[in-house]
Amino acid sequence: MELTGAEIIIQSLKAEGVEHVFGYPGGAVLHIYDAFYKQDDVQHILVRHEQGATHAADGYARATGKPGVVLVTSGPGATNAVTGIATAYMDSIPMVVITGQVPKHLIGNDAFQEVDSVGITRPVVKHNFLIGDVKDIATVFKKAFYVATTGRPGPVVIDIPKDITAAKYEFHYPSEIKMRSYHPTVKGHIGQIKRATELILSAERPMIYTGGGVILSNASEQLTSFAQKLGYPITNTLMGLGAYPANDKQFLGMLGMHGTYEANMGMHHCDVLIAIGARFDDRVTGNLEKFCPDAKIVHIDVDPASISKNVRVDIPIVGEVSQVLDDFLKVLDSGKKEPNVSALEKWWAQIEEWRSQDCLKYDRASELVKPQYVIEQLHEITKGDAFVTSDVGQHQMWAAQYYGFNKPRRWINSGGLGTMGFGLPAAIGVQLAYPDETVVCITGEASIQMCIQELSTCKQYGLPVKIICLNNGYMGMVRQWQEFFYEKRYAMSYFDALPDFVALTESYGHKGIQIANPADVRGALEEALGRKDELVFMDFLTDRTENVYPMIPAGAGLNEMILV
Amino acid sequence: MRHIISILLENESGALSRVAGLFSARAYNIESLSVAPTDDPSLSRMTIVTTGTDEIIEQISKQLNKLVDVVKLIDMTADVHIERELMLIKVSATDGERDEVKRLVDIFNGRVIDVTDTTYTIEITGNGEKLNAFMEALSSITIVEVVRSGLIGIGRGEKSSLS
Ligand SMILES: Cc1ncc(C[n+]2csc(CCOP(=O)(O)OP(=O)(O)O)c2C)c(N)n1
Numbered sequence: 001m002e003l004t005g006a007e008i009i010i011q012s013l014k015a016e017g018v019e020h021v022f023g024y025p026g027g028a029v030l031h032i033y034d035a036f037y038k039q040d041d042v043q044h045i046l047v048r049h050e051q052g053a054t055h056a057a058d059g060y061a062r063a064t065g066k067p068g069v070v071l072v073t074s075g076p077g078a079t080n081a082v083t084g085i086a087t088a089y090m091d092s093i094p095m096v097v098i099t100g101q102v103p104k105h106l107i108g109n110d111a112f113q114e115v116d117s118v119g120i121t122r123p124v125v126k127h128n129f130l131i132g133d134v135k136d137i138a139t140v141f142k143k144a145f146y147v148a149t150t151g152r153p154g155p156v157v158i159d160i161p162k163d164i165t166a167a168k169y170e171f172h173y174p175s176e177i178k179m180r181s182y183h184p185t186v187k188g189h190i191g192q193i194k195r196a197t198e199l200i201l202s203a204e205r206p207m208i209y210t211g212g213g214v215i216l217s218n219a220s221e222q223l224t225s226f227a228q229k230l231g232y233p234i235t236n237t238l239m240g241l242g243a244y245p246a247n248d249k250q251f252l253g254m255l256g257m258h259g260t261y262e263a264n265m266g267m268h269h270c271d272v273l274i275a276i277g278a279r280f281d282d283r284v285t286g287n288l289e290k291f292c293p294d295a296k297i298v299h300i301d302v303d304p305a306s307i308s309k310n311v312r313v314d315i316p317i318v319g320e321v322s323q324v325l326d327d328f329l330k331v332l333d334s335g336k337k338e339p340n341v342s343a344l345e346k347w348w349a350q351i352e353e354w355r356s357q358d359c360l361k362y363d364r365a366s367e368l369v370k371p372q373y374v375i376e377q378l379h380e381i382t383k384g385d386a387f388v389t390s391d392v393g394q395h396q397m398w399a400a401q402y403y404g405f406n407k408p409r410r411w412i413n414s415g416g417l418g419t420m421g422f423g424l425p426a427a428i429g430v431q432l433a434y435p436d437e438t439v440v441c442i443t444g445e446a447s448i449q450m451c452i453q454e455l456s457t458c459k460q461y462g463l464p465v466k467i468i469c470l471n472n473g474y475m476g477m478v479r480q481w482q483e484f485f486y487e488k489r490y491a492m493s494y495f496d497a498l499p500d501f502v503a504l505t506e507s508y509g510h511k512g513i514q515i516a517n518p519a520d521v522r523g524a525l526e527e528a529l530g531r532k533d534e535l536v537f538m539d540f541l542t543d544r545t546e547n548v549y550p551m552i553p554a555g556a557g558l559n560e561m562i563l564v
Numbered sequence: 565m566r567h568i569i570s571i572l573l574e575n576e577s578g579a580l581s582r583v584a585g586l587f588s589a590r591a592y593n594i595e596s597l598s599v600a601p602t603d604d605p606s607l608s609r610m611t612i613v614t615t616g617t618d619e620i621i622e623q624i625s626k627q628l629n630k631l632v633d634v635v636k637l638i639d640m641t642a643d644v645h646i647e648r649e650l651m652l653i654k655v656s657a658t659d660g661e662r663d664e665v666k667r668l669v670d671i672f673n674g675r676v677i678d679v680t681d682t683t684y685t686i687e688i689t690g691n692g693e694k695l696n697a698f699m700e701a702l703s704s705i706t707i708v709e710v711v712r713s714g715l716i717g718i719g720r721g722e723k724s725s726l727s
Contacts, residue, residue, distance in 0.1 A: 122578070181634055
């Protein structure tokens with residue numbers, strides 16, 4: 001039977017097992033919306049802004065590992081989606097974004113709501129397609145999902161002219177796809193793995209540094225066995241938190257600009273660095289000239305272009321992290337060589353000395369609500385197992401430092417692009433994927449206002465997200481940099497123009513509470529988290545001048561931290 | 565160092581802009597670029613001349629290989645190869661100049677391909693150095709217009725870069 005292009009799109013999504021599509025309608029996609037109306041296999045979630053749709057799909061993908069799907073109209077629909085596409089791209093999140101396009105015969109004519117979506121998105125997608133014929137829809141969808149989810153994952157955009165969604169063709173979804181120009185590497189070179197094992201076992205001051213790649217590859221279990229078999233210290237990047245249980249003693253916390261003293265000092269002084277699914281980002285390495293001066297480096301990554309991009313490595317291993325770690329575990333098990341126990345003992349003694357600095361200490365006796373305290377309490381109540389999304393700023397760093405993630409895919413934040421506005425829509429995607437789980441959005445009063453309209457989406461779909469707003473009345477991270485590096489010239493602020501968040505939330509039909517006293521923090525969190533069926537906005541009026549410590553100033557080495 | 569990177573690319577709309585966009589987005593140099601279809605109509609051949617340190621060239625190759633439209637990439641510089649550019653050059657050729665120009669064209673194995681009362685248009689191929697040398701040899705002659713192609717190259721020996 002012949003189907004319309006729009007129907008083929010829905011059938012293709014169904015064939016891919018897509019449950020939710022996050023979208024917003026407009027002229028160019030109305031045939032597709034009509035096709036949605038006539039079925040209930042795939043649920044369409046109506047957001048309030050296309051940026052929200054992309055972040056929601058992204059949050060869904062990060063929490064589940066399945067690709068997030070977005071549908072937006074041409075022109076402004078597509079441009080509004082760009083920030084979310086770039087956010088997913090920077091963190092290698094699998095996503096398929098369908099953008100409507102003006103009818104084929106109008107392309108290039110500056111038609112109403114025409115933009116060159118393929119051109120605009122090209123630098124921030126893994127790949128994109130402009131469909132030119134109804135016959136190609138099914139194949140392009142197959143390719144798009146394949147490319148988005150394999151190798152180093154990433155967003156793929158499919159641009160579809162309106163006339164093609166009305167044209168008709170037989171629907172056959174390809175069961176398999178081969179692309180002569182796309183071969184995501186899978187297995188690591190066993191010879192390299194053996195060489196690396198030699199080096200790793202010869203280490204006297206080893207360090208394991210892992211990133212988002214471990215989470216994307218679902219390799220937490222293998223990583224945990226690997227680290228525990230060796231007994232080596234381990235640190236995670238901002239994107240990698242949760243890959244290794246934070247409550248384990250081998251875990252040194254996050255590294256990098258706001259990493260712990262012990263993690264950064266451990267990096268600086270190690271003699272063998274084992275980098276896994278991490279990309280030596282500038283926020284992690286600090287000054288490259290001073291980075292890991294004594295270390296031989298092993299780097300495992302699925303993307304060859306990540307290897308030796310910023311830092312020259314000694315033993316590169318290109319491959320899917322989970323499989324490479326499986327191979328490492330086999331090689332370790334079959335070999336006779338053991339880690340150097342006496343050297344390790346000395347190394348751990350040194351690390352414990354760094355750890356005893358207690359670099360995350362803060363004034364617990366303060367009469368003001370300390371943001372760190374709020375997060376610690378949240379951790380205690382949820383036992384480190386909640387899904388936590390965040391926005392960007394100080395609150396994000398405090399969440400990363402103090403929440404203590406024990407499981408992968410629970411910490412959902414925009415690490416690469418640093419997109420304010422990410423947290424709330426991302427929480428929508430997570431809550432839809434896991435309706436019965438606790439989903440918390442940790443945000444700031446600046447960030448939350450960037451996608452606050454999504455409170456309305458939460459109302460419509462009954463999503464009981466818990467919003468923790470660490471309201472310091474400042475774009476706190478900006479204020480911190482101005483305090484440190486611009487002699488306290490606080491250009492620009494908005495303190496007198498902030499909304500009443502409680503009233504605002506309630507106007508959307510949710511529950512809002514304000515907390516200004518440290519003694520009320522625990523009770524408020526318990527009450528809010530206890531309201532299983534309701535969205536609660538907790539407006540915590542926090543210490544306005546609190547800063548994120550430790551901090552490595554730009555250009556400094558990892559051993560040159562500013563401590564509290 | 566200068567490198568000649570030759571790539572086979574899916575002959576799809578937008579493939580060229582992916583490559584060009586990659587170079588500008590990552591601030592890599594392009595000295596010249598030439599693209600044309602191959603004997604297989606579904607593939608284009610693109611030859612890029614670029615410069616950079618070994619690290620940068622390694623990144624360029626890796627990043628190009630990551631593009632979904634890139635089927636195959638070779639850095640020609642690594643092997644013995646032949647490179648050619650084509651130059652079309654229009655020069656003034658009046659009275660006494662005509663013999664002088666013709667002689668130079670013969671020496672450089674070029675061809676005069678268009679003639680007017682006052683000009684010659686010359687076609688000449690070779691590597692960049694030869695073309696530059698020809699221009700220098702013409703120093704006493706007025707050059708009206710120069711059009712140069714990007715460089716193309718092919719490996720020496722029996723093997724095809726496709727295999
Ligand atoms: C879309 C966007 N615009 C600007 C920035 C730059 N920026 C980084 S943090 C920050 C302030 C965030 O303030 P708030 O959300 O209140 O969080 P706080 O730092 O106070 O915890 C700004 C403006 C950004 N990351 N994203």
